[in-house]
Amino acid sequence: MFSFCTDPDTLGQANWLACYLTTGKHMGLYWSFVTVLVLLAITAPLALAFGFGGAVAARSQIAPLRWFGKGYTAIVRGVPDIAFFMFFVIALDQAFEWVRHRVLCPSWTEPVRQGNDFVVCAAAKLPLGTAPQWVHELYGFGLAIVTFAIVYGAFAANVLFGAMRAVPRGQIETAEAYGMSRRQAFWRILVPQMWIYALPGLSNLWMLLIKATPLLFLLGVEDIVYWARELGSSRQPRFTDYPHGDWRLWYFLGLLVFYLAFTKLSEFVLERLMRRLSRGQATMGAT
Amino acid sequence: MKNLILTTAALALSAGMILADGHSVVRMGTEGAYPPWNFLNDDGEVAGFERELGDELCARAELTCEWVVNDWDSIIPNLVSGNYDTIIAGMSITDARDEVIDFTSNYTLPDPSSYLASSMDVDVKGGVIAAQSNTIQAAFISEMGMTLVEYPTPEETIQAVKSGEADAVLADKSFLTPFAEDDADLMFLEQEEMIGGGVGMGIRESDGELREKFNAAIASMKADGSLNALITKWEIGETF
Numbered sequence: 006m007f008s009f010c011t012d013p014d015t016l017g018q019a020n021w022l023a024c025y026l027t028t029g030k031h032m033g034l035y036w037s038f039v040t041v042l043v044l045l046a047i048t049a050p051l052a053l054a055f056g057f058g059g060a061v062a063a064r065s066q067i068a069p070l071r072w073f074g075k076g077y078t079a080i081v082r083g084v085p086d087i088a089f090f091m092f093f094v095i096a097l098d099q100a101f102e103w104v105r106h107r108v109l110c111p112s113w114t115e116p117v118r119q120g121n122d123f124v125v126c127a128a129a130k131l132p133l134g135t136a137p138q139w140v141h142e143l144y145g146f147g148l149a150i151v152t153f154a155i156v157y158g159a160f161a162a163n164v165l166f167g168a169m170r171a172v173p174r175g176q177i178e179t180a181e182a183y184g185m186s187r188r189q190a191f192w193r194i195l196v197p198q199m200w201i202y203a204l205p206g207l208s209n210l211w212m213l214l215i216k217a218t219p220l221l222f223l224l225g226v227e228d229i230v231y232w233a234r235e236l237g238s239s240r241q242p243r244f245t246d247y248p249h250g251d252w253r254l255w256y257f258l259g260l261l262v263f264y265l266a267f268t269k270l271s272e273f274v275l276e277r278l279m280r281r282l283s284r285g286q287a288t289m290g291a292t
Numbered sequence: 293m294k295n296l297i298l299t300t301a302a303l304a305l306s307a308g309m310i311l312a313d314g315h316s317v318v319r320m321g322t323e324g325a326y327p328p329w330n331f332l333n334d335d336g337e338v339a340g341f342e343r344e345l346g347d348e349l350c351a352r353a354e355l356t357c358e359w360v361v362n363d364w365d366s367i368i369p370n371l372v373s374g375n376y377d378t379i380i381a382g383m384s385i386t387d388a389r390d391e392v393i394d395f396t397s398n399y400t401l402p403d404p405s406s407y408l409a410s411s412m413d414v415d416v417k418g419g420v421i422a423a424q425s426n427t428i429q430a431a432f433i434s435e436m437g438m439t440l441v442e443y444p445t446p447e448e449t450i451q452a453v454k455s456g457e458a459d460a461v462l463a464d465k466s467f468l469t470p471f472a473e474d475d476a477d478l479m480f481l482e483q484e485e486m487i488g489g490g491v492g493m494g495i496r497e498s499d500g501e502l503r504e505k506f507n508a509a510i511a512s513m514k515a516d517g518s519l520n521a522l523i524t525k526w527e528i529g530e531t532f
């Protein structure tokens with residue numbers, strides 16, 4: 006990156022480090038921080054939306070919808086994250102490709118499953134084999150967002166379901182006494198009041214989500230933990246201009262600081278939010 | 293929120309609108325953590341013996357190739373499900389793997405696996421031996437009834453020996469040699485094991501056409517000596 010970096014052997018400590026920390030590989034590391042933050046920024050609201058939908062479905066008076074809501078939370082919460090990431094994502098990807106295969110290549114006669122192989126016509130590949138690598142990464146990233154949203158949405162659904170039940174029954178009865186319909190009472194009375202009960206559970210989920218991002222590498226997206234391990238690995242002079250020993254400890258220490266700072270910041274924001282939501286409420290949170 | 297899913301899906305779909313026929317782009321899956329075979333250079337690009345070999349093979353077979361880095365443990369499942377088209381990652385040809393995927397003809401000769409230890413008097417039979425999981429070396433150690441500790445990356449097997457978690461590491465000699473030469477604390481044991489049937493590219497069983505193309509390219513590189521030149525350059529082992 007810097008012009009003096011052409012011959013690292015001649016450099017002093019500070020210059021060497023400046024060059025070392027700006028190699029293309031380190032750019033990969035810095036970029037992965039952005040990836041993780043973007044992932045969190047998209048996944049968190051999406052998971053909340055899934056959770057809200059799940060909770061509303063679980064409370065529904067229509068039996069099939071209620072079964073769906075309850076089934077969703079029960080099944081997803083019961084399956085280990087890592088199994089979900091290994092199995093569900095591949096299944097989802099293959100389901101997309103299978104549908105595209107049916108639509109785009111109706112004349113194809115060979116079976117899709119050939120022994121161990123999953124073979125669809127070239128036009129049905131997702132992304133196409135010809136697509137540049139960044140498209141493949143974006144696709145993996147998209148799959149990751151959907152999967153994270155489904156998994157964490159199930160937990161959020163359970164939290165919100167509990168929060169909705171925690172709103173004092175008297176509030177709803179009063180709303181009904183004022184002549185509000187079920188729908189009106191739900192949106193005007195129940196939803197605004199439930200957040201205060203949901204927040205402790207949701208803040209736990211947020212913390213868990215922050216720490217779950219290394220699962221990204223299972224989907225082929227290079228995340229910060231992957232890069233930390235790769236960059237920290239010892240290097241011999243014949244394979245790099247910047248040979249060094251086992252530096253994983255330092256990289257992981259860096260990650261530790263990042264995660265701690267990020268969760269601390271989250272705690273601070275959530276605390277403020279809690280105080281804001283507690284205003285005018287006779288609950289435990291309002292002190 | 294639903295818009296986000298839609299946008300993501302739309303992006304993925306519109307990106308897929310470019311027309312394709314057959315294997316106009318061949319995606320090459322590698323591990324990127326096994327020097328000198330394959331590793332990431334300072335720019336974060338795949339480099340090493342297999343990078344140069346793969347690029348030359350693609351040129352000879354008139355294919356456009358793209359390099360993809362994938363975790364070793366999931367490298368076969370991701371090939372089978374079609375995330376890339378070949379595995380070129382120092383993978384030895386074994387019967388167990390051949391049941392799941394196909395291999396091209398080998399581009400290196402069977403190379404002895406060596407023990408790298410922190411002292412010369414390590415007893416291989418009684419000691420703890422480190423190996424990367426899902427490798428021929430790991431299979432060999434457990435078959436022989438020795439004590440095996442597995443690690444997901446090659447780097448961690450070396451660090452296990454340095455930290456004393458394991459007494460020795462069993463791996464391809466070409467991978468261990470730089471460590472033995474550069475690190476005074478690590479040395480080769482005299483005992484070596486002849487395992488594996490040479491290294492080849494892994495290809496889906498349903499992809500016979502691609503396999504033939506690479507077989508032809510490998511044969512032409514063997515014939516004109518350019519493969520031997522690469523093997524010597526990267527100190528991979530015996531030449532053909």
